[in-house]
Amino acid sequence: MSEFKGFEHEMQDFLFELQFNNTMENLPQNKIRYKSLISEPLHLLYNEIHTVATSINSSIETKPSRCISGMYNDMRFSRGTPLKTYMYLRFREMNGDTDMLGLYFDMGLEGYSYGIRIYKQTSAGMAAIREKVLKNQIEFSKSLLEIKKSGVKIIGQSYKKDHYPDIKNKKLNSFLNLRSFYICFDKTINENVFCNKLADEIASGLIKLKEFYTLLKGESQ
Numbered sequence: 014m015s016e017f018k019g020f021e022h023e024m025q026d027f028l029f030e031l032q033f034n035n036t037m038e039n040l041p042q043n044k045i046r047y048k049s050l051i052s053e054p055l056h057l058l059y060n061e062i063h064t065v066a067t068s069i070n071s072s073i074e075t076k077p078s079r080c081i082s083g084m085y086n087d088m089r090f091s092r093g094t095p096l097k098t099y100m101y102l103r104f105r106e107m108n109g110d111t112d113m114l115g116l117y118f119d120m121g122l123e124g125y126s127y128g129i130r131i132y133k134q135t136s137a138g139m140a141a142i143r144e145k146v147l148k149n150q151i152e153f154s155k156s157l158l159e160i161k162k163s164g165v166k167i168i169g170q171s172y173k174k175d176h177y178p179d180i181k182n183k184k185l186n187s188f189l190n191l192r193s194f195y196i197c198f199d200k201t202i203n204e205n206v207f208c209n210k211l212a213d214e215i216a217s218g219l220i221k222l223k224e225f226y227t228l229l230k231g232e233s234q
Contacts, residue, residue, distance in 0.1 A: 017057035019208040024050040028098055028122040035094045047084045047096055055081060055100050058118075061212040062219075066104040066116050069223045070230065073104045073115060080104055098122065105132050112138030114230055116219055125206070127215045128165065128197035129222055129229070136192075143189055145231055150185060156225045157184045160196070163221045169194030196222065 027050050063075045082101045105115025113132040146153045169191040180186040198218045205211045
């Protein structure tokens with residue numbers, strides 16, 4: 014089995030060019046480049062990352078066809094632009110149709126990110142998370158502090174009004190007041206992308222999020 018050795022530098026040029034030549038007319042030659050520059054190395058990256066993902070949560074979906082982005086856009090929403098201009102890996106729980114906790118990697122022309130997402134997040138699912146936080150404030154506070162130290166970002170929309178004025182811990186209060194969120198290491202394209210260091214970087218980052226992921230899932234440490 015081949016090992017992931019990074020994406021080719023030409024991948025970035027190709028994504029840039031797709032902004033201008035992503036047409037049905039150019040599809041035959043673009044497909045060839047997409048496969049070699051994106052699809053093939055992305056599958057190799059998946060091979061390196063999925064074992065880390067399952068070490069964090071053994072119940073997540075790891076079937077390649079469900080985890081690895083394909084090359085084609087959904088033509089119902091992207092008529093005339095047949096190929097994706099980004100790529101991703103998804104590892105999510107298959108325990109329902111909404112609020113599926115998972116791990117991810119995304120990359121496009123200018124940058125990439127990886128971390129924790131909740132797929133098809135709902136207000137009811139967010140309410141359930143807040144309940145876990147309120148019942149387990151000390152552990153969540155400690156874990157939030159640790160992941161923030163690691164350089165992670167918590168991205169989301171907050172309520173305009175403080176719904177938890179009695180929670181004096183600023184990080185915990187801020188998290189409780191989020192209407193939705195995802196947690197990520199957010200990077201611009203750098204030399205790690207073009208060598209095997211990218212797999213190590215993603216693996217290390219996801220492992221740093223394991224404790225917080227487990228708290229979100231509601232399992233004991």
